[in-house]
Amino acid sequence: MTIPPPPTEPPTAGMPAPDPEPVVEWWRKDGPRIPAPASDATVHTPVPVGAGGPAAPASMEETAAAFWAPVGRILAEQVPAMAAQIGQQVTQLMTETEAQRSAREQVEYEARIKAERAERDALFAAAGETSEQQTERHRVEDALTPAHYRRDDLVGMVDLLASRINETPEERAARLETERELDKRRRRAEEDRVLAAAGETPEQRTKRHHRQQLADKREAATRARRKRRRAARTAGPSDRVLRFRRWCVLTAISAVGGYATGLVQITTPGGPYVGVLLALFGWAFDLHLRDRGRLRVSEVRGAGPLFFLVLARIPVASGIAVATGAAPLLSALHIY
Helix, strand or coil: CCCCCCCCCCCCCCCCCCCCCCCCCHHHHCCCCCCCCCCCCCCCCCCCCCCCCCCCCCCHHHHHHHHHHHHHHHHHHHHHHHHHHHHHHHHHHHHCCHHHHHHHHHHHHHHHHHHHHHHHHHHHHHCCCCHHHHHHHHHHHHHHCCCCCCCCCHHHHHHHHHHHHHCCHHHHHHHHHHHHHHHHHHHHHHHHHHHHHHCCCHHHHHHHHHHHHHHHHHHHHHHHHHHHHHHHCCCCCCCHHHHHHHHHHHHHHHHHHHHHCCHHHHHHHHCHHHHHHHHHHHHHHHHHHCCCCCCCHHHCCCHHHHHHHHHHCHHHHHHHHHHCCCHHHHHCCCCC
């Protein structure tokens, strides 16, 4: 058997040159390329969860301590200034009694109402208003304008809240009756003005007023009968145990309200001292609303006064819950 001689050229002779790049896949050639790390670059080493290490998150105690540390410094700096300012305001309030303040505000209110009426009289006189029209307008304004001054700022709101909490059921009934009668007079004065402009005669007005008086007598008789029935169903006074139970129930409701609003969760990391501080501030505000403690918590009656009482006692109840360590019990209620 004859062996052929070896070829003079390689078998790839005449074929195209191969691709110089080793990667031929399109998604590898056109895709993003991750550069190789330099020799001096820091390589991240994965750490298992719970293994700790230099990048481990801080604990809850450390986070709370880091959060409350600047708060403590701010309190140490601002509490003396706040105490001095509050002492100055308390001194001013103590020098001027409540009656003097009410009288001063009432005088200022009457002077302002008088100045506004004089300005309106000048404008209507320039427009050609007669003396009879001015007298009728003054009568309607006297019926529609409140006789007593009531502040519409924060102090007025606190005074109104304190008066609502401190008033007895008899005082509340008298106040509602006065407001109802005043509102009735205002509506009837407005009705008289509208009907007089529509052409009502004095005889028709007298008959209409007579019918209104009869309706008022029937309404007064019905209200007196309901009052007697309500007084017959009223229970006797409670003893000390029932008062203590009522205080506990109202305080617990206020604490639940503080947890629902987030006040307990915000104060808990501060510790019991922050809870005691919050309870003291809330207790001072609560005493101010309850006429410096003359009105007991268990003596508040009525849906409205009880709602305002529970709302005003949220800080003191939240502070007591944080100071006594009862905050975890509120979280067990699953309020939300």
